[in-house]
Amino acid sequence: MLDKQAIYELLKENDIAFESYEHSPVYTVEEMNALNLPHPEGIVKNLFLRDDKKRHFYLAVLPINKAVRLQLLRERITSRKLSFASDALLMEIMGLERGHVTPFGALNDQARKVTVVFDQTLQDKTLGIHPMENTATVFVAFDEVKKLIEAHGNPIVICDLDEA
Numbered sequence: 001m002l003d004k005q006a007i008y009e010l011l012k013e014n015d016i017a018f019e020s021y022e023h024s025p026v027y028t029v030e031e032m033n034a035l036n037l038p039h040p041e042g043i044v045k046n047l048f049l050r051d052d053k054k055r056h057f058y059l060a061v062l063p064i065n066k067a068v069r070l071q072l073l074r075e076r077i078t079s080r081k082l083s084f085a086s087d088a089l090l091m092e093i094m095g096l097e098r099g100h101v102t103p104f105g106a107l108n109d110q111a112r113k114v115t116v117v118f119d120q121t122l123q124d125k126t127l128g129i130h131p132m133e134n135t136a137t138v139f140v141a142f143d144e145v146k147k148l149i150e151a152h153g154n155p156i157v158i159c160d161l162d163e164a
Contacts, residue, residue: 001095001108007131010107011140014148019139026134027099029064039139040064043128046101048090048114049073051080057093058082060161061103061127062119068161076159077117095132102130103145106154115155118146123158 002010011018019038026032029045037043047060049070056079062068070082087098093113094105106116122142129145131138149156 002104002132004131004133004136007104007107007138010148011138011144014144016140016144016148020131020136021138022136024135025099032064032137035137037128037137039126039128042122042125042139043137044103044122046103046105046129048085048094048101049082050085050089051082053080054089056080057085057089057114058117059094059101059103059106059114060117060119061122061129062161063121064128066119066121066161068119069163072163073117073161076161077115077157099134100130100132102132103127103149104129104132106149107152109152109154112153112155115157116149117157117159118142119161120158121162 023035043064044061045064049058074082090096095108096105106114125142126139127142128137128139
């Protein structure tokens with residue numbers, strides 16, 4: 001399982017430019033916003049979801065201050081009814097604890113069960129994401145994050161999560 005240090009090493013090994021900011025642990029949007037980190041337009045929140053049969057898992061990645069209805073997300077990705085996955089499933093599948101969820105978690109998904117769903121507004125942005133721990137935020141180009149996840153083999157969906 002990759003940890004924070006392994007993510008930093010992976011980024012360096014792949015010549016991926018990034019900025020890293022260490023900070024106190026954050027668990028909420030409000031705590032994250034209070035850090036006043038640079039590039040606030042790229043800071044994301046991550047929702048680890050499952051369908052009602054627990055057959056399909058999704059990591060929805062969207063701008064930190066954007067709300068999304070699960071029904072809308074369900075329609076956009078043509079899924080069965082969605083709900084939040086348990087902490088146990090989060091640990092089992094991505095090796096993460098609640099509050100530490102990140103697109104990098106897909107790199108720990110050895111069975112490639114998780115489809116990573118990016119809000120389309122994140123394209124061409126620098127994303128602010130946790131490097132497997134909520135005690136730091138790294139800023140990495142969207143395309144670089146996408147390439148790492150694709151290379152690992154997890155499916156990716158980019159869609160419009162705005163209300164029509």
